[in-house]
Amino acid sequence: MKLLIIIPLLVLGIHAGGQIQSSAMQSERYQKGWEKLREIEGKTGEKVIESLQGISPDLGMFIVEYAYGDIYTRNALDLKSREIAVVAALTAMGNAEPQLKVHINGALNTGSSINELKEVILQMSVYAGFPKAMNGMNALKEVLHDRQQQGIKDKRGNTATKTKTDRIKLGEQEISKLDSQQVEKLKKAYQDFSPDLIKFILGYGYADIFARDNLDKKYRQIATISALTALGTAQPQLKFHIYGGLNIGLTENEIKEIMLMMTVYSGFPSAINGINVLKEVLAEREKDNSNR
Template identity: 70%
Template sequence: MKHIIFLTILFIVTKGYGQIEKQTTMDTIKTERFKKGWDKLKEIDGEAGEKVIESLKDISPELGTFIIEYAFGDIYIREGLDLKSKEIAVVSALTAMGNAQPQLKVHINGALNTGSTINELKEVILQMSVYSGFPSCINAMNSLKEVLNEREMQGIKDTIGDFSNTLIADRLKTGELELSKLDSTQVEKLKLAYNEFSPELVQFVLEYGYADIFSRDNLDNKYRQIATISALTALGTAESQLKFHINAGFNIGLTETEIKEIMLLMTIYSGFPSAINGMNVLKEVINNRNSDK
């Protein structure tokens, strides 16, 4: 009888130890992943990001953990797209979505911390007027102003950056030229599609979208396409336009890897469905380009 009791106790203790050992291993893995994410969060967003995580502790510490582990431990540590480009993509997406001002402020901080100048961020926000309208841009510009005031009060001196020196003599011709830089056939396609039904739309797309905005010379064309691709992916309502700008991105030098990273990044900010749709559009564009060769 004593032997039976001893063996039973030994079995329970051994089983319990195995569970503890397994749990300890899981906690170690979690801790390593958490640490990587936390280090990346501090590198990008500094104090602003830490405040967000701290604010979740009393309501949902799990959410804070998932943000650190997935967003920063899984996605941001990937090397296919540099940090400056990632933060430009996020600022443009959050501006376009227009419903996450506190998070936008965190990533404006992050963009400034990872190499964007003040004027580059102004350009990204101005460009979103083409894709998500003026109200979203007004809100984002106010968020930028608030962040800059807060950083100035902390003694942070951000780089102003270049101002646009573009002089436009003929807005329509300038718009046609800028659009043709992205795709030599697109002006004619635009006119063919809408000249009879709404010539005003063609005019305003070319004059405002491409002459007034895209011709401004103080934001690199690479960043302009990253901003547009991420915003259109996040919005999830403009597949044909997303297809065009992915093509345009390839035409001005973006790589397949860089665009894939934009889609993965959007899983954090607009969710997996929009990222899946964006990845499918990217796949279609690549297949079409390969078949045309």
């Protein structure tokens, strides 16, 4: 009779997703993280933690405690922005397709439309190349198929409106929204050496991609800053986009939060480098303001 009483008590100690931890053993960080993971990723996230039980339960614990308990519960950046940042970073890095699918799922759960995610991935063609953008788009296609099979109907979102404006002029207008001096800086740096580079930056990067109007400019900069931080190979460009992000309304704290997010997805060194670039930008802006 005693055995029959003990067994249900043991069963109660198994967390959803197969975690064998009693509530008494779970830290407050773990509990907060588990709730946040389920809110964002749902059963997809639970399966990730469950898959680690046989090989490294500690890794699963750290994911829940640190990534979701410490980072995702912070309120400096909303969940939609966080998941857009992660989708951009994982697409750009191109070496974590299973995790990218998890976060595409999370992005859809936290308010992104299908077309907004297409835009984030399309934008990564500028910063990480077409192969990575193609792989990201295929990952999105697979996630949408799986969700449809589950009966989930995701928001389609707006499609980009097309303009007949001269592409170079349009590109100049778009890049100038981030920095009014940037066109002249590009010409000074590359007009004599590689004028075609200027043409392609303005024509493709800014006219064909950034001018598309179905993703808020704030999200475009969040995606770019997170991707460049994660890649860790383009600090001058990261610096420009931090400037641009601040110029279009991102706050210092929101950009700091992107860097903290990247400790999870691209590691502490890339996040430290990103924070240092942000420090440089803020110091330069403060100096410029004091000289006016």
